[in-house]
Amino acid sequence: MTSTTHSPVAAPLAPPAAHTSSSARPPSPEYRAWLAREQRRRHWIVLARAALLLASLALWEYLARAQIVNPMLTSYPSALWPTFLDLLRNGKLAMHTWTTLAATLVGFGLSMLIGTAVAAGLWWSGFAYKVLDPFLVVANAMPKIAFVPIFYLWLGSDYSVYGMAVAIAVFVTIMVVYDGFQSIDPNKIKLAQTLGASRAQVLRLVVLPGSVPTLIAALKMNIGLALVGVIVGEFQSANAGLGYLIVNGSQIFKLNIVMTAIVVLAVLSGLMYLAIARLEAVVAKRYG
Known part of the structure; x- marks a missing residue:
């Protein structure tokens, strides 16, 4: 009698067992x-x-x-709203605000570009840093308002505000960004160099990405410093902008205009800071 051999038949795959991971559990009370x-x-x-x-x-x-304080010198909030609406209707407020905002953004951008480039150069050459360090410290400590008449003569009334914005913000940028570059973990730099990276590649691939938090901090400082520089420049030489509006209102004793311009300036600075904070949140998701 011949024995019958049955070939094994592949059984259908069983569905995978349900995994109960801790991440699938609902949050605890x-x-x-x-x-x-x-x-x-x-x-x-x-x-x-x-x-x-x-x-x-x-x-x-x-x-x-x-009348505890003189309303002629301080105005009061309920008087600012009609002044705000009047300046808004005749277009003066929009024009002066845009003038200040545009000059601030230009000075802010130039300060960041110049400051980051100089900081990269100082990181690249230790010799250059040792030579320029005392000059940078002195330039940062100098009262920048002393440069207003110089910038007015060099750049004219239209562009002196940009010079003031850059002068106030750029030296702080150089020092802050350079410190950020120096704080990069030296072991990461050595590892990149061991793998054959050039100094330019180390700067581009290790130092700059590792200094993103420092660059964001410099952005936060610079947006306020650039605005200060623009307002100081407008106080002295401009014929438009919120700084000009403040000076002009004080000269004709219209404190409602002065205080309205100051309130708009506060709102403008707050919005620019919030924009930088939003950028910081987006960058933190990528580099955090």
Whole structure:
């Protein structure tokens, strides 16, 4: 009798077992409670900021209305809104605001480009850094307002504001960015050099990406410093801009115009800072 041999038949693949990973589990009650506390805390912070702003405006209004302070010298919040609308309707506010904003952005961009390039050069050559370091320290410590008449003679009334913006911001940029370059882990630089990277490749692939937080910090400082430089330049030589509007309003004793321009200047600086903070959040997701 011949024995029958059966060839094995492949069994159908069984569906994979369900994996119960910790990431698939719902958050714990403690974690949800912590999230709720953090959300309430953020809400309270926003409410506290709004309350502080409203209280400051109410105190300003009261002190002026009660003649505790001279309203001719300080104005008061309820008088600023009609002035704001009047300047908005005749187009002066938009023109002066745009003039200041454009000059600030140009000075800000030039300061970052020049400052980063000089800092890279100083990182590249230790000899150049040792030679230029005392001059950079002295230039950064000098009161930049002393340069206003020089820039006015060199650049004229239209471009002297750009010179002031760069003069105030560029030296801080050089020193901050250079310190960031120097703080890069030397082991990373040695590793790149061991793999055959040139000094330019080390700068481009190791130093610059590793200095992104420092560059963001320099952006935050520079946007305010460039604005300060533009306003100082407009105080002295410009015929347009929020700085010019402030000086012109004070000369004709129209404090409503002065205070309105100052409020617009505060809003403008806040918006520019928020733009840099948004950029920082986007960059943190990539390099964080």
